Amino acid sequence: MSASSAIAPLIEKMARRDVVTPQERQALAALLGPARTVPAGKLLIEPGDRPGFSTFLVSGLCARFSLTSNGGRQLTEINVAGDFVDLHSLLMRQMDHGVLALADCMIAPATHEDLRRLTEEHPHLTRLLWLETVVDGAIHRQWLVTMGQQDAASRLAHLMCELYRRLEAAGLATDSGFALPMTQADLGDVLGLTQVHVNRVLMELRRRGLLLWKAGQVTIGDWEALAALGQFDPTYLRLIREPV
Template sequence: MTKTRSAPRIQTLVDKLSRRDRLSDDEIVALKKALEPPRSVAVGADIVREHTRPSASTLLISGFSARYSSLEDGSRQITEINVSGDFIDLHSLLMKQMDHGVVTLTECVVADAPHTRLIDITERHPHLARLLWLDTIIDAAIHRQWLVAMGRRSGLGHLAHLVCELYLRLQAVGQTGGLGFELPLTQSVLGDALGLSTVHVSRLISELRAEGVVQWSGGRVEILDWRRLAEIAEFDPTYLRLQSEPV
């Protein structure tokens, strides 16, 4: 892990929070002051290890990471994919000991927010604290949708749902172009997220291509037919809370 020289870049976080409610200038300043200088983390490194007790929460400035739980045989289940603007372990402020880890899926830039500074935000900026609390609630909503997908959706519906979700989450932080976005994840990583083998993931991607709903090549996804993709996924974006509502 290496530190960068620039100040924390929080625009992706501001963009995401602002989709839900307006941030004041004072609140944006408070977010900046809460963060340590950004640092780079290599691909495949743990940002947070299972069973540790973090003293800071981590903002993902760029790249992709994932929450995961490990099994004794060395396999893992990814329980959420993190994108730019996500506080990947904000819940550690109150959770204390982590019951899961967070690993980088690409090279990432992150910035730490010491828990002491986050506590100060809860005391001095209650509206901002409520917005950050909403962020953790949405994390829980994402986990519920992943549980439904894992247990009840077909493999094709599960993958389609993941594509719909990631597109809207990336769009909220300005990381899409039209209906396209970068998704530089291996089929092995997608398999860990979907609970499927890499062979099965490859077949499902080919099936989505054959349906004419996506063009998926070289780590980039272009959605060709959003309506049909959402239909396959039975996708309802309510859980992402992307509308503006005062908190």
């Protein structure tokens, strides 16, 4: 896969927000080093790492996670193709969380040296990448609200709506659904639910005709009802044209 093809989902998403010039597209593609595959279940980044590069997710699905002292694990954000999973490591240096492949992934590095050069040579592109990290923070805030204020069915509905909109923005969703190659156990670690509870909620949403998740594919039966159940407002994803 060429670098221009690999970076396409990010450019598609950025173009929802602002104009991305041909020169900026070339500059983004030039950031990426050789891609490699990471199988499901493997770590891309460990807590405490000091990477000299940021990792771009070309394909697949991964998640940021934090561990508790008693061995518990909480997934704190799902990353989809077109995401830099740790763009913030350019400034954060030491990682306070890890990143796990939820499905087979293809990733490509962007060295911090090249990212710094890009910030000096392409100020508009720098603002677009900054917006990516701002949206990361907005997603974290929204997840805190759903975890603290919504019941299990509402939490699951909100997550599915969010993933659909994010994948759609990257050109990776159909009119009726998207690929979600993760396990119910992983979904439970996102939602703070047991696997049994996740299965029960999925059955409820299927019974109500809102959602079907089968063989790694999500099919949305009634978007309006699903969004209403999840109290989903996509404003925090910043998928509107507002030049930066």
